[in-house]
Amino acid sequence: xxxxxxxxxxxxxxxxxMKKITRAMELIAASRIIKAQQRAQAAAPYARExxxxxxxxATFSNVDHPLTTEQEDANRAAVLIVTSDRxxxxxxxxxxxxxxxxxxxxxxxxxxxIDFYIAGRKGEAYFKFRNRQIVRSxxxxxxxxxxxxxxxxxxxxxxxxLKEREEKGGVDEVHVVYxxxxxxxxxxxxxxxxxxxxxxxxxxxxxxxxxxxxxxFEPSPEAVLDGLLPQYVQSRIFFAMLQAAASELAARQKxxxxxxxxxxxxxxxxxRVANQARQAGITQEISEIVGGVNALADASAGSE
Amino acid sequence: xxxxxxxxxxAADRTVWSGSATMVIARTVEGDVGVLRGHAPLLxxxxxxxxxxxxxxxxxxxxxxxxxFLSVAGDRVSILSEHAVLAEDINVDQARIDLDEARGxxxxxxxxxxxxxxxxxxxxxxxxxx
Numbered sequence: 491x492x493x494x495x496x497x498x499x500x501x502x503x504x505x506x507x508m509k510k511i512t513r514a515m516e517l518i519a520a521s522r523i524i525k526a527q528q529r530a531q532a533a534a535p536y537a538r539e540x541x542x543x544x545x546x547x548a549t550f551s552n553v554d555h556p557l558t559t560e561q562e563d564a565n566r567a568a569v570l571i572v573t574s575d576r577x578x579x580x581x582x583x584x585x586x587x588x589x590x591x592x593x594x595x596x597x598x599x600x601x602x603x604i605d606f607y608i609a610g611r612k613g614e615a616y617f618k619f620r621n622r623q624i625v626r627s628x629x630x631x632x633x634x635x636x637x638x639x640x641x642x643x644x645x646x647x648x649x650x651x652l653k654e655r656e657e658k659g660g661v662d663e664v665h666v667v668y669x670x671x672x673x674x675x676x677x678x679x680x681x682x683x684x685x686x687x688x689x690x691x692x693x694x695x696x697x698x699x700x701x702x703x704x705x706x707f708e709p710s711p712e713a714v715l716d717g718l719l720p721q722y723v724q725s726r727i728f729f730a731m732l733q734a735a736a737s738e739l740a741a742r743q744k745x746x747x748x749x750x751x752x753x754x755x756x757x758x759x760x761x762r763v764a765n766q767a768r769q770a771g772i773t774q775e776i777s778e779i780v781g782g783v784n785a786l787a788d789a790s791a792g793s794e
Numbered sequence: 795x796x797x798x799x800x801x802x803x804x805a806a807d808r809t810v811w812s813g814s815a816t817m818v819i820a821r822t823v824e825g826d827v828g829v830l831r832g833h834a835p836l837l838x839x840x841x842x843x844x845x846x847x848x849x850x851x852x853x854x855x856x857x858x859x860x861x862x863f864l865s866v867a868g869d870r871v872s873i874l875s876e877h878a879v880l881a882e883d884i885n886v887d888q889a890r891i892d893l894d895e896a897r898g899x900x901x902x903x904x905x906x907x908x909x910x911x912x913x914x915x916x917x918x919x920x921x922x923x924x
Contacts, residue, residue, distance in 0.1 A: 532808040539804055539872045543837060543865045637806035708838035709824050717839045
């Protein structure tokens with residue numbers, strides 16, 4: 491026994507307090523996930539109605555809009571990466587960053603230069619550490635994004651997209667990389683192209699004899715589309731952020747759960763080793779006493 | 795269902811009000827529009843103003859919206875806005891303070907005008923609901 495019993499006891503104690511902390515973080519993450527899911531559900535009607543309206547305009551009018559037109563020889567792309575503000579969430583941030591790198595690689599192969607936009611402190615730190623340029627970053631909201639932030643991010647991206655290509659900061663495409671929340675156990679990093687928009691046209695084919703609703707547009711189809719599309723983009727970004735928030739919390743809960751389990755294992759192991767050390771100490775003490783008694787007995791037997 | 799409108803008033807992060815109604819009055823960029831049952835399909839831009847929904851029992855719901863859309867199709871009315879607040883949730887004093895601040899503020903003229911309009915819409919919504 492190289493280490494004394496006291497040291498083992500100290501180790502057990504510190505592991506125990508670590509376990510308490512990770513357990514608390516696990517519980518906090520678990521309770522926040524439910525809230526995050528509720529927020530995502532609450533935001534769903536807006537996204538649904540907006541999508542319906544956009545596909546109505548796209549289906550029932552032939553209007554070209556700058557946000558939907560494809561640039562012929564696109565050579566600059568913006569990538570928005572949604573990461574977390576805090577660590578301790580397992581591989582959450584690194585897997586979304588890995589996905590972003592993959593996308594960047596693909597875009598570079600297509601001959602495009604890339605402007606990075608970052609949401610979340612972890613992504614910012616990743617780029618800063620590697621001395622890579624980012625155009626803009628937003629931080630401090632990753633586990634409960636508000637619509638206002640999403641609107642701000644959306645405005646910045648739309649502005650960059652609408653700039654002429656000669657201007658500084660103008661881009662021809664906008665991509666978003668975020669983590670999609672599939673279930674409590676599965677979250678997958680996803681990359682989607684946000685701009686130019688691909689509007690999902692009327693989801694159901696009209697039945698025979700069914701008259702399509704002929705929409706009246708006020709003041710005009712162009713003006714309606716002008717107002718509708720930026721909001722559609724912002725709502726898509728908001729959706730991505732809400733999904734990312736739920737994923738982050740789920741990843742954190744999972745990471746903290748395994749940390750707690752690990753701490754339990756460690757405590758068990760240390761308790762065993764500590765008990766062994768204690769028993770070894772006792773055994774040694776006994777054998778010393780017995781040895782001493784024997785020696786005394788031998789000595790007194792010799793003198794008689 | 796047959797003789798009422800299905801109305802949904804939706805803000806970006808939640809559904810503010812939904813239910814059946816007999817009439818919806820909203821202010822589009824071109825002027826006030828009233829929607830009754832059987833209205834033609836319509837998609838229209840709203841300004842920062844008050845939306846009035848008359849429920850099927852004669853009760854009136856008043857809300858303030860910050861821009862957004864009104865879409866009508868087959869007796870379904872959806873009002874979409876980034877921010878929508880019911881009159882009873884509006885803090886009048888805060889709206890008045892905002893209005894004064896916007897008037898005295900030195901923001902860009904567009905921004906000032908927008909803030910004034912928003913604050914006024916809120917105050918009007920509360921006054922109407924009384």
